[in-house]
Amino acid sequence: MKRPDILTVNTTAATPGPHPATARTLTLAEPDTPFAVVDVHRVLRNAERLARRAERLGVVLRPHVKTAKSLDVAALLRDPSGAPCPVTVSTLAEAEAFADGGHTDLTYAVGIAPHKLPRVLALLRRGVRLRVLLDSGAQAEAVAEAARGAGLAIPTQIEIDCDGHRGGLRPEDPALTDIGRVLHEAGCLDGVLAHAGESYFATTPEARRRAAEQERDAAVTAAERLRAAGLPVPVVSVGSTPTAHAAEDLGGVTELRAGNYVFFDLVMAGLGVCRVDDLALSVVVTVIGHRPELGRILTDGGWMAMSRDRGTARQAQDQGYGLVTDLDGRLLPGLVMTDASQEHGILTAREGTDLPELPLGTRLRILPNHACATAAQHRGYHVVDSSRTGTGAPEAVAYWPRVTGW
Amino acid sequence: MKRPDILTVNTTAATPGPHPATARTLTLAEPDTPFAVVDVHRVLRNAERLARRAERLGVVLRPHVKTAKSLDVAALLRDPSGAPCPVTVSTLAEAEAFADGGHTDLTYAVGIAPHKLPRVLALLRRGVRLRVLLDSGAQAEAVAEAARGAGLAIPTQIEIDCDGHRGGLRPEDPALTDIGRVLHEAGCLDGVLAHAGESYFATTPEARRRAAEQERDAAVTAAERLRAAGLPVPVVSVGSTPTAHAAEDLGGVTELRAGNYVFFDLVMAGLGVCRVDDLALSVVVTVIGHRPELGRILTDGGWMAMSRDRGTARQAQDQGYGLVTDLDGRLLPGLVMTDASQEHGILTAREGTDLPELPLGTRLRILPNHACATAAQHRGYHVVDSSRTGTGAPEAVAYWPRVTGW
Numbered sequence: 001m002k003r004p005d006i007l008t009v010n011t012t013a014a015t016p017g018p019h020p021a022t023a024r025t026l027t028l029a030e031p032d033t034p035f036a037v038v039d040v041h042r043v044l045r046n047a048e049r050l051a052r053r054a055e056r057l058g059v060v061l062r063p064h065v066k067t068a069k070s071l072d073v074a075a076l077l078r079d080p081s082g083a084p085c086p087v088t089v090s091t092l093a094e095a096e097a098f099a100d101g102g103h104t105d106l107t108y109a110v111g112i113a114p115h116k117l118p119r120v121l122a123l124l125r126r127g128v129r130l131r132v133l134l135d136s137g138a139q140a141e142a143v144a145e146a147a148r149g150a151g152l153a154i155p156t157q158i159e160i161d162c163d164g165h166r167g168g169l170r171p172e173d174p175a176l177t178d179i180g181r182v183l184h185e186a187g188c189l190d191g192v193l194a195h196a197g198e199s200y201f202a203t204t205p206e207a208r209r210r211a212a213e214q215e216r217d218a219a220v221t222a223a224e225r226l227r228a229a230g231l232p233v234p235v236v237s238v239g240s241t242p243t244a245h246a247a248e249d250l251g252g253v254t255e256l257r258a259g260n261y262v263f264f265d266l267v268m269a270g271l272g273v274c275r276v277d278d279l280a281l282s283v284v285v286t287v288i289g290h291r292p293e294l295g296r297i298l299t300d301g302g303w304m305a306m307s308r309d310r311g312t313a314r315q316a317q318d319q320g321y322g323l324v325t326d327l328d329g330r331l332l333p334g335l336v337m338t339d340a341s342q343e344h345g346i347l348t349a350r351e352g353t354d355l356p357e358l359p360l361g362t363r364l365r366i367l368p369n370h371a372c373a374t375a376a377q378h379r380g381y382h383v384v385d386s387s388r389t390g391t392g393a394p395e396a397v398a399y400w401p402r403v404t405g406w
Numbered sequence: 407m408k409r410p411d412i413l414t415v416n417t418t419a420a421t422p423g424p425h426p427a428t429a430r431t432l433t434l435a436e437p438d439t440p441f442a443v444v445d446v447h448r449v450l451r452n453a454e455r456l457a458r459r460a461e462r463l464g465v466v467l468r469p470h471v472k473t474a475k476s477l478d479v480a481a482l483l484r485d486p487s488g489a490p491c492p493v494t495v496s497t498l499a500e501a502e503a504f505a506d507g508g509h510t511d512l513t514y515a516v517g518i519a520p521h522k523l524p525r526v527l528a529l530l531r532r533g534v535r536l537r538v539l540l541d542s543g544a545q546a547e548a549v550a551e552a553a554r555g556a557g558l559a560i561p562t563q564i565e566i567d568c569d570g571h572r573g574g575l576r577p578e579d580p581a582l583t584d585i586g587r588v589l590h591e592a593g594c595l596d597g598v599l600a601h602a603g604e605s606y607f608a609t610t611p612e613a614r615r616r617a618a619e620q621e622r623d624a625a626v627t628a629a630e631r632l633r634a635a636g637l638p639v640p641v642v643s644v645g646s647t648p649t650a651h652a653a654e655d656l657g658g659v660t661e662l663r664a665g666n667y668v669f670f671d672l673v674m675a676g677l678g679v680c681r682v683d684d685l686a687l688s689v690v691v692t693v694i695g696h697r698p699e700l701g702r703i704l705t706d707g708g709w710m711a712m713s714r715d716r717g718t719a720r721q722a723q724d725q726g727y728g729l730v731t732d733l734d735g736r737l738l739p740g741l742v743m744t745d746a747s748q749e750h751g752i753l754t755a756r757e758g759t760d761l762p763e764l765p766l767g768t769r770l771r772i773l774p775n776h777a778c779a780t781a782a783q784h785r786g787y788h789v790v791d792s793s794r795t796g797t798g799a800p801e802a803v804a805y806w807p808r809v810t811g812w
Contacts, residue, residue: 032498032521032522032525032812033519033521033812034812035812066748066749090710090748090749091710091749092438110694110706110749110750111694111695111704111706111750112694113439113692113693113694113706113766113767114766114767115438115439115692115767116438119438135695136695136696136766138765138766139694139695139766142766142767164700166704166747166750166752167694167695167697167704167750197747286519286521287519288516288517288518288519288545288573289517289541289542289545289573290542291573294570298517298572298573300516300517300519303715303779304496304497304782305812307713307714308713308714308715308716308776308779309709309714310714310716341572341603342472342496342778342779343472343496343497343516344516344517344572344573346572359544360519360520360542360544360545360548361519361520361521370714372748373709373714373748376710376783377782379810379811404785405785406438406439406440406441406711
């Protein structure tokens with residue numbers, strides 16, 4: 001993957017948010033805290049790792065942009081031709097923003113509500129190939145009716161349940177071929193899609209390999225059943241960050257989806273999908289108080305800055321609301337953000353560790369449990385590049401806004 | 407409290423967000439889901455209840471705007487003169503937005519980081535009385551220095567710890583009078599402030615009364631120690647939603663703070679501070695799928711719409727991610743949002759209850775665990791008035807944006 005010039009891929013620098021990049025270079029010592037930081041060096045490393053895997057496995061990679069919700073981050077994932085990459089989206093607001101940013105191949109991977117179809121049709125009319133997802137006859141009828149009414153095919157994938165996680169049809173469900181036929185007759189059948197949501201709880205490489213195989217098997221079985229019924233199934237889509245990094249054989253699959261991997265987080269590190277030093281998202285906070293008698297340091301970064309996500313609470317190592325680094329990203333061993341109010345963070349030391357001396361005003365970075373949830377608390381990212389060496393606080397080389405809303 | 411004309415208090419209708427109020431009246435059946443709804447009738451009832459209490463207890467009420475972050479909601483709380491009410495804020499972004507909206511008496515109730523003082527001074531120079539908070543000599547020195555440098559008093563309150571919840575000095579701390587003196591000599595000593603954060607875990611009225619008394623006692627004791635040292639203490643501020651509704655005697659206290667009470671939530675209902683039918687905030691979602699074999703209904707409202715807050719998990723009755731009502735706000739008994747992905751909600755029935763028939767496309771409202779966290783996931787509120795009777799989906803009489811960022 002060619003290393004892009006960050007400033008040339010900063011497609012949105014003209015519309016900065018509350019902490020805009022200014023003409024001069026900011027450092028992380030300057031913006032008011034709390035704020036979110038993305039390390040572009042780690043994003044590129046994480047992106048390259050999965051891009052190589054997808055290449056080796058012979059599938060198209062379709063990143064899920066729900067984590068970063070950033071055109072600039074997606075620009076780092078572009079294919080060797082330089083064209084905007086195919087993406088997965090979690091909201092129609094993302095679909096519209098990514099279409100505005102030049103992406104023309106999108107999958108909206110949440111079961112379609114019929115009232116959303118006019119927005120889908122509007123994107124299709126613009127020439128954007130937006131695929132929708134469903135798992136019921138009622139949805140298929142609504143899609144077919146809307147497509148006929150508009151005189152436009154709505155590319156539609158059937159969601160296949162591989163692990164009981166959420167929605168989808170089991171691959172053996174008798175309704176599968178009926179739904180496929182309704183879609184096909186309206187010119188809308190585009191493929192099948194499976195997501196191994198339970199793999200977020202798979203704590204060993206072997207368990208994740210099994211989850212990946214189960215995800216592949218469900219999707220391919222469903223595709224074969226549809227094909228056996230004479231229905232075309234061009235796309236067989238699978239993916240989740242844990243299974244995408246574990247799959248050894250994607251025979252029969254055409255594309256791989258993953259979202260979290262661009263940033264990774266402590267939940268993924270706890271599973272062993274990445275290392276802590278792969279985490280590309282952090283939140284800069286300031287020390288605002290000390291309660292040595294209670295073993296606490298207080299910061300101005302509470303759950304509003306981190307989210308309420310406590311995803312590591314059910315892992316072997318509970319990381320509280322996050323691990324703590326200095327402003328350069330070096331871990332402060334044993335220091336954990338163990339509690340949060342709306343605008344207060346509480347840092348404590350693990351047993352056997354002393355609370356470090358961190359005077360009033362010290363800036364720290366908190367590594368989050370769940371990148372998708374923490375990123376969602378912010379309107380954009382100050383971007384640093386940890387491959388650059390320097391003295392003093394890291395430079396923020398860009399400011400990248402996020403897509404918000406629905 | 408005079409019932410305001412909602413449209414006249416909608417100070418910001420000119421700058422609507424993603425689901426703007428249009429010239430014609432919308433109903434809750436129209437905007438794309440998920441979206442947040444505020445019932446102005448319940449807000450007014452909740453506001454009146456606490457305003458009456460504060461009047462009876464002989465203290466000024468200073469609502470904390472961190473929950474709604476809305477000038478329009480704050481306008482419902484204005485005092486009988488019609489002047490904007492004194493408010494508590496959790497961020498300087500709120501302070502700036504409320505100052506822009508005409509509020510001139512503000513308390514920023516998070517320990518001050520010295521780097522934020524230039525923004526504080528800028529507000530003071532505009533004639534806004536913005537009070538800051540601190541609990542250390544280092545902060546007091548920074549405030550005194552900034553005040554002297556600017557030739558401007560920075561009204562400052564000393565945070566008093568009443569229950570070990572977070573920050574603050576114990577009222578008997580020897581540092582209290584030293585800090586008071588540093589502030590007084592710079593013309594900055596404004597008062598003391600206590601917050602009974604542990605009262606959110608007080609499950610009986612008696613426990614909340616004790617928490618309120620402890621909060622009052624800590625603040626008044628600290629104020630008396632400062633006064634005994636010859637230091638003036640004009641403001642003695644206490645409050646939290648649970649203690650504000652439990653306090654029976656606020657002798658020695660000058661003002662009461664509370665935030666959550668304007669909306670209330672399932673955590674507060676679980677404690678017994680309010681009833682479920684006092685909850686003024688909800689999120690409208692749409693049914694997008696069914697898994698009858700797993701006892702699930704899927705919606706398009708996940709944790710992005712509700713937040714990751716699971717505050718009732720540690721209460722006697724775990725309410726999952728929220729309780730479910732129909733579009734008119736009538737509870738669907740036994741139905742609970744028990745799980746969430748980013749953009750998927752999973753509804754299940756409690757044991758002994760049947761899953762109701764809710765066809766694809768049905769709109770529901772979810773009552774949240776924690777109003778502050780759920781509201782923070784949205785850019786604004788569609789406003790309904792449940793005191794109006796009508797047929798069909800409730801009308802959205804206004805759209806009120808939120809203040810965001812820091």
